Amino acid sequence: MQASIAYIRKELKDLYPDQEIEGLVRLIFSALRNYTPTDLLLKKNERLTPDEQLHLNEIVRRLKKHEPIQYILGETEFYSLPFQVTEDVLIPRPETEELVDWILKDLTIASPVILDVGTGSGCIPVSLKKFLPAAKVMGCDISEKALKVARANAGINQTEVAFFHLDILNPLLPATFPGLDILVSNPPYVTEKEKQLMQPNVLAHEPHSALFVPDEDPLVFYAALVRFGRQHLKKGGKLFWEINEAFGPACVHLLEENGFDNVQLKKDINGKNRMIAARYV
CATH class of the missing domain: 1.10.8 (Helicase, Ruva Protein; domain 3)
Incomplete structure (x- = not known):
């Protein structure tokens, strides 16, 4: 040895x-x-x-x-739970654990209806379901390959999470889709010009579609989530996002001008504005 x-x-x-x-x-x-x-x-x-x-x-x-060890081993840990990872999904990160922890500590509803948009490996909804067994938890993604990984992770962690295909930029859902208490998302938020600041192993191996947004429209997914939230959140329902630290004030403004209040910008363990929450009124 x-x-x-x-x-x-x-x-x-x-x-x-x-x-x-x-x-x-x-x-x-x-x-x-x-x-x-x-x-x-x-x-x-x-x-x-x-x-x-x-x-x-x-x-x-x-x-x-420089291949990430998580992809080499095919597994990682998130919120003390085991998750499979492939190059079809982002490697779950500690900042996202903080987002999950915030949701769990903020919740006052015993059986909330929760949707995670852009679920990737399923780390967010699977973790929430594991610690909120009475909740109805769903996850969606535009990538069928990501959804396959997410479903496998729900099985590994013995959780019932309903995963389905959805393009949040063009969301088509049945009229019977349930009202949401929580809408959570860690969408793409790294601008193209920030690529040069990223580690080579990330650029070479992690899915770019889950990372990058155009420089000229960095809030494209957040604007789509606001539209989706206005349509599907219950009154008093809450929205939780992971965000690019550079766009905290812009995200606050986007929410406040679209019918959300009690907007909270939260720093992560490194002191960066990485999370935001708001209530739909």
Whole structure:
């Protein structure tokens, strides 16, 4: 085990910060042998099997090409729950966990009706359903491949979430569609000009359709969500978004001029204006 860990550190030392390499070591051995950090210390003299060593070598090879470890392993953790991820969906991020946590702490309804728009891996609705078993939870996405991943994640976490195809820019829903208590979304919000600031592994592997918006219309999805919310939110229903920190004031203005009040702009753990909530009146 010590030799394998030394191999990982040596191969990655010029490509990743030391702290990140240690995190990758933990993730690799968790995937290979379900080892905890404590196991790595207690079982450091154990040897990998030839098959395990080949698997480790392949993981390292892909890491050297800056492929995200979550895609290599096909899994990640979100809000303490396991999720499958493929390159058809974004890798769930800590800021989105904060959005889920805000919703759970804000809710006063025992059995809310919730829709997540642009659900991707399904991390938001699956997590909400797991901790709100009485809720009716739905998720939609324009990508059928993403919906396949989301449905798999609902199954992995033993949750009933209704997933369906929807283009929020052209939403076609039956007249019987239920009124919503919560409309949540983490839509594309990175402008094209911000691409140059992003990590190469994100640009090379994560789906651009879930990340980027035109420079000339950065609020295109938020405007669509406002229109959708005005049509489908119950009076007093709430909207929760993850946002681009650069457009906090613009999102506040968009909501206030379209029939929403109690608009709250919230900072994430890094002090960035990353979340917003509002009530439909």
